[in-house]
Amino acid sequence: MKTNLLNNVFSNLKNKTAQLFAVVILLLTFISCNKKAEETPATEAKPAKTTETTQPAPANPPANFKHATATVNGIKIHYVIGGQGDPLVLVHGFGQNWYMWNRLLPELSKHFTVIAPDLRGVGESDKPESGYDKKTMASDIHELVNQLGYKSINLAGHDIGLMVAYAYAAQYGDSVKKVALMDALLPGIEPVWSNVKGSAWWFGFFAWPASGDIVKGKEKEFLTNFWPVVGHVKDPFTAEESAEFIRAYATEGGTTAAFKWFGAFDQDGKDNLVFAKKKLKMPLLAMGGEYFAAAFLKDHSKLVAENVTESKIAGAGHWLVQENTAQVQKDLLAFFLGK
Template sequence: MKTKSNLSGVFNFKTKAFTILLSCFLLLSIISCSKKAETATEENTNAIVTDTIQVAPANPPENFKHETATVNGIKIHYVIGGKGEPLVLVHGFGQNWYMWNRLLPELSKHFTVIAPDLRGVGESGKPEGGYDKKTMASDIHELVNQLGYKKINLAGHDIGLMVAYAYVAQYEDSVNKVAIMDALLPGVEPVWSSVSASAWWFGFFAWPASGDIVKGKEKEFLTNFWPVVGHVKEPFTPEETTEFIRAYAVPGGTTAAFKWFGAFPQDGKDNLIFMKKKIKTPLLAMGGEYFAAAFLKDHSKLVAENVTESKIANSGHWLVQENTAQVQKDLLDFFLSK
């Protein structure tokens, strides 16, 4: 069992505490003191002005297409392409479906890949509620059912990790394999209390006023936050940076996405019920060397029986971008193995 001190070391909180705190205060100062930008009209939610440049949603690879579906009474946007068994990829906070863009060409040679935008961000709906991961998992499940798939492979990063676990916990018979990537599960101890006590952004994002503070300053907010949990300097391409900012600048986007964090108390209660019965589905615990790799395997074993580990070298939290080649290889090795 890892101590709180050891876990703090995993995140470099002792060596980087001043940097993180300074980043926090700088971020809040920039946002609080800046003039709020004008928001786009409701009729123009698919074209957001960023730095005076009008930006449309990013295009997926040639063999993929944008689609939408109505599930649980809300719109869910997704991209789909490829051939073979379905593989559903669920993004996390600070990114949208486009976080998988580098992997889609190769993955689509082996799978029909479905990459949705979670409720609350981008072109997906932004309802008042339903941001607990149990409900968000049911969004994905209903989408999969509408597409006619009975059984899927599943991968989730960050918030998507939490949604992926909630999916398997509820619908285990419909999942072949699951990969959970660089985060942790609310309520699952001892890691949850140790990490959440140090991760200041958990509290800020869950604060009801945070959405109003960040509104109109999504670029300043995200570009200040990304380095806090990363390791590789500037891991995103200009196209990725532009798309992620655009997705959260869609009216209501950041406010709704923050509700993913506001739902953590309910998620913790749900997970304590889920973990009473460990999942048997093969699970890949994939963590960045400089972020979750030190604890994710042991953490996963508290909720799953069949756990394989992948430590992504020279990577922080944004492991898909920080070490694309190893992430792609390890995912393919896992999902294609018999």
């Protein structure tokens, strides 16, 4: 039965890729047409129009949270922080930024001091040329935690954030009380890695060095066509969520840098094979969407961790927090507050 579920997931991924293929083709056509236009001599000189564009302001968190920045590993990391109690660090994934957690922050902050950073490469965080392997990205978060004065944390990561959270727990296990891995997979951990990598064609496109130039200036078209590829619920994001995610990736160099998260997968795979030699000992929650990673994430996680429990998010695809907010909140609280 598990094999059939996994096959269904891979088949579902393949069936949905046509949507994003169309977007890529349109973007390539757009660039090609522009290039031809630039090479064709103009028959009439027209005065250039000068317009000033203002970057939209970042979205605001709940009233008991604040925006902040810290310099870690020589770069600036933006984060929001609020609440009270033990620290809970929430790490976002691709196609979203810290704001993916916004629906959960009011309730989570009643129980925890919640820290939700923007990963290097997106939004108000810096976008350096290198350092997009998850081992390094985890060290960004660890240094931030240290600067904030915390010795141990609870940790949750979604999508790329799952990979960063695992790298954090593998490197700094003594300082992680519990970790939740949400709806993705770990590079290099087989057999799931090769199966998904072979089906999720966007892994290759995003890792392609030219992809950032193709998407630049078309972040809205790109993201609104990509989100449904791995989702299940129709239009799960609010207008405010969509606008914030688009804004974060439209910051200068944003999409190009975020694509480097995928370009580092080969190195991540090598690192994970080393990490996996010593299984995680802290409690781990494997949280997958019914129509995405729930088919494999529990067994996948058991290959790298000793104490794994499962949460299957009903009716959800990849965008768990938005597709079934109530169950995600309930299950995260039960896990992190449970004894």
